[in-house]
Amino acid sequence: AEKLNKLNSSAASIQTLSHWCVFHRKRARRIVDTWEKQFNNATKDKKVSFLYLSNDILQNSKRKGGEFVNEFWKVLPGSLKDVHDNGGEHGKKVVARLIGIWDERKVFGTRIESLKVDILGEKPPTLDNNDNGSNPSPNPSSDPKAARKDSSTYIKELTVSGMPEKIATAYQSVVDQYFDEDAALNKCRTTVNVLEKMDKDVDNACTHGIPQASSLVSDLQEQEAVLKKCIEQLESVDTARINLINQLKVALSEQ
Secondary structure, three states, X not given: XXXXXXXXXXXXXXXXXXXHHHHOHHHHHHHHHHHHXXXXXXXXXXXXXXXXXHHHHHHHHHHHOOHHHHHHHHHHXXXXXXXXXXXXXXXXXXHHHHHHHHHHOOOOHHHHHHHHHHHHOOOOOOOOOOOXXXXXOOOOOOOHHHOOOOHHHHHHHHOOOHHHHHHXXXXXXXXXXXXXXXXXXHHHHHHHHHXXXXXXXXXXXXXXXXXXXXXXXXXXXXHHHHHHHHHHHHHHHHHHHHHHHHHHHHHHHHO
């Protein structure tokens, strides 16, 4: 709730909180419940930032699991209608563009059709190359050169559609999983050390005829589970890197 209160419309603010939410995706229901409560108490302009945040969370979490897709689907129809009906022309444009993006990227699958009918009354306008960004610009009339550009907003300006966007998305996936890889490797090393110690203890017990501890099997199963989890995380990192390399190869081929 405190983080949501500090949310603003800048890309840095939205992406920072989005990454935090995705990291805690196992608590998706609680996060979305809090998002909804804070949204209902927010000002008209702040509600638009909340929608941008939901969009960023949805797109960054989808490849890691459907927790946020399922939870946000419960609350977004009402929130979108609120902004569409009470947010003026800007609110209508934001909602139409978000629904268009989610439709194009199949975020909610066929369920998006109900949003197009219930909220827009018709299919949203086809997005052109200038409307394909991950988040619509909070202030499209502003001169981008006048604003301070950090790396994330610069990437967003470059990756409006097509191949550049696919490369940037694949790259961001690799960056997002950097800390997961480091943690997984550390867990692997720790588990290997534990197993080596257990191996020595078993050898020593056998040599001296000492009965094995009754917890030996459960301890081994526990360490096996840790290793399996680490392998899954490392395979996910590997897949993200392979995807990035493949996107770059396709780009080179097209060039």
